[in-house]
Amino acid sequence: MENNQLELYKDAFEDLNSILDTSFGAITIADGEGVFTRLSKSCEKMFGAPETEIIGKSAFLLEKQGFFSTSVTCEVIRRNKRVTIIQKTAANKTVLVTGTPIFNKEKKIEKIINISKDITETKKLASDLKRLQTEHEWLKQELLKRTRLERGKVASESPEMKSIIDLIHHIANMDAIVLLLGETGVGKGFMANMIHSISDRKDMPFISINCGAIPESLLESELFGYEKGAFTGASKEGKKGLFETAGNGTVFLDEIGDMPLSLQVKLLHVLDDRKVRRIGGSSSFKVKCRIIAATNKELKELVKNGEFREDLFYRLNVVPITIPALRERKEDLLFLANMFLDKLNTKYKMKKIFSEEAIKALFDYQYPGNIRELENMIERLVINTMGDTIEAEKIYEITEPFQSNSDHQEIIPLKEAVEQLERKLLLSAFQKYKTTRRVAKALKIDQSTVVKKAKKLKLEVHDR
Ligand SMILES: Nc1ncnc2c1ncn2[C@@H]1O[C@H](COP(=O)(O)OP(=O)(O)OP(=O)(O)O)[C@@H](O)[C@H]1O
Numbered sequence: 184m185e186n187n188q189l190e191l192y193k194d195a196f197e198d199l200n201s202i203l204d205t206s207f208g209a210i211t212i213a214d215g216e217g218v219f220t221r222l223s224k225s226c227e228k229m230f231g232a233p234e235t236e237i238i239g240k241s242a243f244l245l246e247k248q249g250f251f252s253t254s255v256t257c258e259v260i261r262r263n264k265r266v267t268i269i270q271k272t273a274a275n276k277t278v279l280v281t282g283t284p285i286f287n288k289e290k291k292i293e294k295i296i297n298i299s300k301d302i303t304e305t306k307k308l309a310s311d312l313k314r315l316q317t318e319h320e321w322l323k324q325e326l327l328k329r330t331r332l333e334r335g336k337v338a339s340e341s342p343e344m345k346s347i348i349d350l351i352h353h354i355a356n357m358d359a360i361v362l363l364l365g366e367t368g369v370g371k372g373f374m375a376n377m378i379h380s381i382s383d384r385k386d387m388p389f390i391s392i393n394c395g396a397i398p399e400s401l402l403e404s405e406l407f408g409y410e411k412g413a414f415t416g417a418s419k420e421g422k423k424g425l426f427e428t429a430g431n432g433t434v435f436l437d438e439i440g441d442m443p444l445s446l447q448v449k450l451l452h453v454l455d456d457r458k459v460r461r462i463g464g465s466s467s468f469k470v471k472c473r474i475i476a477a478t479n480k481e482l483k484e485l486v487k488n489g490e491f492r493e494d495l496f497y498r499l500n501v502v503p504i505t506i507p508a509l510r511e512r513k514e515d516l517l518f519l520a521n522m523f524l525d526k527l528n529t530k531y532k533m534k535k536i537f538s539e540e541a542i543k544a545l546f547d548y549q550y551p552g553n554i555r556e557l558e559n560m561i562e563r564l565v566i567n568t569m570g571d572t573i574e575a576e577k578i579y580e581i582t583e584p585f586q587s588n589s590d591h592q593e594i595i596p597l598k599e600a601v602e603q604l605e606r607k608l609l610l611s612a613f614q615k616y617k618t619t620r621r622v623a624k625a626l627k628i629d630q631s632t633v634v635k636k637a638k639k640l641k642l643e644v645h646d647r
Pocket residue numbers: 336337338339365366367368369370371372373374437478479519554555558
């Protein structure tokens with residue numbers, strides 16, 4: 184070889200070494216058998232071993248020894264073509280590596296050139312980013328939920344209420360009929376309002392009607408409206424019904440269990456056809472509002488007794504939500520008690536607080552009237568307490584059985600009155616005697632009867 188040519192080869196060789204050593208990625212060269220012949224400097228860092236431990240060694244051997252998870256050199260030989268893989272190295276790096284075969288004239292692999300890029304950081308950044316994005320999304324949802332909850336000041340410390348609130352958010356923008364169930368004062372009206380206020384219908388009207396409090400004929404015209412001169416006494420201009428007035432808003436049919444049977448069938452037609460015709464009218468219009476119904480009655484019982492149409496029950500029972508009694512979710516009690524106290528302190532410009540004993544007394548009570556009763560009780564406590572601290576005695580005064588205006592009892596069906604009396608008696612017996620055995624002794628009935636009745640009334644019983 185001429186001197187000149189030799190110099191040129193030497194130069195080229197030095198250039199190649201410089202390229203290998205200054206390149207960002209690690210470059211390895213192996214022969215057709217997969218034995219490493221050359222490495223760039225950065226390989227040492229990437230593979231966690233000096234050049235001397237790699238040069239002259241077979242990639243198959245190194246793969247076996249766990250030097251890298253899968254060797255791209257071996258893969259190139261196995262597949263006889265260019266391969267790109269992600270590799271884990273002994274230095275715990277994640278490496279993106281491409282192996283390119285160089286074929287000789289006989290189409291046999293003569294060399295394999297591998298170029299690796301350390302993507303440990305990139306991968307970590309990508310997974311960090313994904314985690315942050317998930318966290319961000321979660322926080323956004325929580326914040327949204329909390330802002331909405333804050334706006335409505337909803338008690339949702341108990342797991343039962345938490346899942347109800349989640350469900351309410353889930354169905355807020357679905358048009359399905361919601362049926363809210365639960366004892367009086369548990370917050371059915373409150374929840375109906377909340378569903379509306381977190382839905383896209385929030386800027387439309389929320390129209391509520393108590394189906395049990397209005398005489399039948401009036402209820403019909405309130406619900407469906409009437410044309411002018413539809414009946415004697417009808418207004419000259421006619422009147423829009425609630426479904427019409429609500430437009431794209433929400434109609435809340437409270438105490439649906441008290442709706443007269445004749446109107447139940449008319450309501451069923453409205454729900455089936457999504458159309459309403461005013462009384463005395465000839466044309467009908469589309470019902471676009473969302474419908475929420477509520478009752479504190481056992482609708483299934485009413486259906487059994489023929490007081491509620493079965494078909495209407497199934498029509499309404501699409502998304503039934505039972506709001507538990509306050510005594511079944513005592514976690515919400517302190518939140519509510521403090522919230523009402525704060526509200527009243529602001530209203531009356533006071534700074535009242537509960538004593539520790541008072542809080543205990545609040546927890547011991549069973550609240551047959553639920554949140555409404557708690558709210559009224561706290562107002563009475565605030566008004567009747569002279570100092571700044573509300574004491575337990577004041578609570579006992581209020582919760583003492585039968586003291587609430589028994590002289591002015593409203594006239595109700597005997598069966599209902601007996602049930603109410605039984606409930607009150609059991610509640611106060613449990614408050615006083617705590618265990619079913621002692622309650623049974625005091626009421627002079629069997630313990631098993633007490634257990635059965637307590638279960639029926641969903642009383643919280645601690646048999647210590
Ligand atoms: N989760 C809640 N957070 C805060 N206040 C509540 C909550 N639920 C109900 N309330 C309050 O409790 C009171 C009673 O609620 P609401 O009238 O909605 O009960 P209800 O179940 O509809 O009663 P009824 O069956 O007698 O009509 C209301 O003053 C309401 O604002």
